[in-house]
Amino acid sequence: MSNLEPINERAADWLIRLNEPGADERLAAEFDAWKRSDARHAAAAERLQGFIGQMSALRAQKASVHAALDAAFTSRKRSYRGKRAATALMLLALLPAWALWRSELPGYLLADLRTQPGQWLVHELADQSRVTLNGNSALDLQYDGRQRRIRLLRGEVLVDVAHDSSRPFIVETEQGEIRALGTRFVVARAEGVTLVTMLESRVAATASDNPQALEVNAGEQARITRDDVQLTATVDTRSVEDAWRHHQLVVKDQPLPAVLDQLARQFPGHMQFDREALADLRVSAVLPLDDSDRALNLLAEALPLQVREFSPWLRVISRAR
Structure with missing residues (x-):
């Protein structure tokens, strides 16, 4: 066993304890003291926290490290601490690959347009429509002679649709579709739902498992699940525009x-x-x-x-x- 292995195991154990529900300020202070006591401690903790950062930035749905590892540790809860920490170290190292295999990440990584956390992107499409992605968002484009379609894979997009009476413009998510001709609106993916916020004109929103369309007008917000579309609130369109601009x-x-x-x-x-x-x-x-x-x-x-x-x-x- 190398001199660094016990340090790596201890760093992994610290990160697990800090992400458990009972973690408090006292525990965080003890972790701080442990890192300050030896430069190798700080380096080991930073390496593992780097894996956490990669996982959180890539996964479609964020979750705590403890939640991500909970199933793996269930059968080892009575194991001694060193074995548990060693397992944690191995799993932390493998989490990015695990996330790629289990989630939508392959689609996200190969998306036509995507942004990193905190990064915004404005892109003009071939028909002069314009999409603005906020941070940590991704979409695919599908244009042909019959339709203009974008699939929002994650995050939020502000859409400015150029008028084209021969080709409808459709934004698609897992929960449903938003169909428009010439309009301006925001589509956001949340946990299990899609939110549509209308800024100008109107769209027809349809749930994946329900063909009945609901019209959403300027100043309204709708919530789409796989089974239903419902109006949820009125919005101040100027406030929404300002928030996106800034x-x-x-x-x-x-x-x-x-x-x-x-x-x-x-x-x-x-x-x-x-x-x-x-x-x-x-x-x-x-x-x-x-x-x-x-x-x-x-x-x-x-x-x-x-x-x-x-x-x-x-x-x-x-x-x-």
């Missing part, structure tokens, strides 16, 4: 965990927080989506929060004492 997240009286979920999608690593402990905190704010650290600092100034940085890829958010 890469902002505008929230009004939302629970903090929901806001952190949206910020985490734009962070290139992993944000760790206890949802239950923060569930009672509400947020009304305008936050930068292309600068996660600044957004977290703004939240910490307005709310009783502490944001701890353990590496460029790991932030731990907890309630301040």
Whole structure:
């Protein structure tokens, strides 16, 4: 056994403990002290946190490291710590390949257009329609003589459709389709649903397993599942336009965990927080989506929060004492 193997095992054990529900500020401070005690400790932790960052940036749905590894550890919960940590080290190293195999990532990596977390992209299509992808988004293009179709694989897209009466313009997701001729709207993929926010004109939205179309007009938002399309809210179109123009997240009286979920999608690593402990905190704010650290600092100034940085890829958010 090399001199570094026990250090790597210990670093893996620390990361597992920090991502468990019972992790607290005291444990994070002990981890800090362990890293400061030896340069090799800090280097080992940073290597493993790098794997976490790659996993979080690539996976279609973000989750904690503990959740991702939970099934693998179920049969080993009574094993001694060294064996558990060694297994964790191996799995952390293999997680990027595992994610590629199990998720939509092959489609995402080969997408016609895609962005990294915190990166925005404006692209003009062959028919002079224009799509704007926000961070951590991807889509495929399918144009032919009969239709113009884009498939949103992840994230959000703002669509400006050029008029073409001979070819409908369709945005497709797992949950359904949005059909338009000349219009401007936002399509966002969330967990198991698609959200459509209309800025100009109107579209017909259809669920994958229900042929009944629902018309969505300017200033309205609709929620699409595989079985149904429902209008959910009215929106301030100017506010939505401004948010896209300035890469902002505008929230009004939302629970903090929901806001952190949206910020985490734009962070290139992993944000760790206890949802239950923060569930009672509400947020009304305008936050930068292309600068996660600044957004977290703004939240910490307005709310009783502490944001701890353990590496460029790991932030731990907890309630301040």
